[in-house]
Every structure is written in structure tokens, then in C-alpha cells.
Amino acid sequence: MSPDSPAVALPGGVAMPLVGLGTWRLSGEEGYRAMRHALELGYRHLDTATMYGNEEQVGRAVRDSGVPREEIFVTTKLPPGSTGRERQTIEASLRALGTDYVDLWLVHWPPPGEQSVATWREFVAAHADGLVRAIGVSNYDLAQIDELVAATGVTPAVNQVPWSPADHDPQRLSGHRERGVVLEGYSPLKRTRLEHPTLASLARRHGVTPAQVVLRWHLEHGIVVIPKSADPGRLKENLDLFGFSLDADEVAAVDALATA
């Protein structure tokens, strides 16, 4: 675990940095520039997906950054329309990314019915064959995770779901912890009213922005977080989360926004 990029351990000794760059809508040259800038600032975790259409830019940003590939955690995701063609899809992702492996491959949305377990078996096989260092899911509820584990004995390392103060659900969070599934929160800022007085007051107290309070709150709960920004200032702000912390009362005040 690097001091600049604190990480959570996934099975198999894979270190997943707690803060990553969301890359949805980062595409073309603007997207490439934002990713390059993020890597210069110290981001070591990029979240992409086949659906985002930007794997080529992600791969180019990683290579051009000069940072060794093994120091950058790259996630991609299987789109819903590609179930049944899992192996071809990950091979196409690896070609677009220009890399031999991704660090994490996620099922982007739960496939319907029996396809869910069939897709998961393909994920287990891709992991065994070394194409991906860890496998997980996205947008699954706990019952859908339990179904995969019951059928295959393999627990998803990660579940990537929408998570912001408004979404906070302690039971769902502890359900993931009990199963040994790392919770990864997407759309942490977009789903938040950043001008809420509670966030404004905590931001003033710590000399940070409301967005930093929200992202730090994810970290206090051990939730991996992947804010997206195309703006150099906000990219810097979203990674600058390790010079302050929220105490238990402050965390509880943000938790309470879920019911506010």
C-alpha cells in the first residue's frame, strides 16, 4: 500500500487503490488529456468499461504516462449485450487497452435468469487463465451475489454500485463486509446536493470543499470511490483526501443525509 494511494486488498494479493478516476464520458482527446493529467497528479486507478468506448484512450494514457503498468489498477466491465460472448469481449478489451491483463473485470449489470451464473463461470475461467487479476460485479444486490457464490463457490471481489450520502445503507454495507465483498461507490458526487448545509459546515471546519467531505466520508466507511472529472483543479481536489479525516460524529452527520 503506497502512502500516496492507500489501497484495499483483494483476494490473491491484488491491491486496489481506494480512490480511482471514473472515466465515463471521458473520451476522445479531452478524455485522454484528463487521464494523463490524473496519472501525473498521482491517480493509480482508472475505471473504464467496454460501454464507455474509451478503452483505447485509457490504454494510451497508461502507456504514455511512463508509470509502470503494474503500478496502475485498471478496471473494465462486460456490457449487458455481451453475455454469452464473455471471452471474446475481454480479449477485445485487452486489445483496445493494449495490455495483457486487467486488474479487475466486472459484470456491468446482472444478466437475467440462468445467464447470471453462466457469465460468472466465464469470469472465473478468465481469472484462472490470467486475463484478469480479480473479478467482480456491478449493480448487484446481495441475493444476486449469494446466487453466484452458491453456484460456483467463488465470491465476487468487488460490487460497484451507486453510493453517495443519499444512498447510505448501513445494512447493505455490512452485508458486503460479512461476505468479504469490497463495496465500490460510483456517482459519489453527482448523486449529492453539494450545497447541503451539513456538507458546507464540515467543509468549512476542515478547510476543504463539500466534494472532498463526501469522498472522505466514503473512505471513512472503507468504500472505494471513483469520482469523474475532466477539470484539472477538480481532479486534484478529488485525490487530495488524505490530509484530513472525519471523526465518528462527523461521519454520522453525513450518514444522516440518507434520511434527511
Ligand code: NAP
Ligand atoms: P460523479 O463522479 O459522481 O460526478 C461527476 C460529475 O461531478 C461531473 O459533472 C464532474 O464535472 C463533477 N465533479 C467532479 N469533481 C467535482 C468536484 N470536486 N466538485 C464539484 N463537481 C465535481 O459521477 P459519475 O461519473 O456518474 O460516476 C463516477 C464513475 O463511476 C464514472 O465515471 C464511471 O467510471 C463509474 N460509473 C459506473 C456505473 C456502473 O453502472 N457501474 C454507472 C455510472 C458511473 P467535471 O468533469 O466538470 O469536473
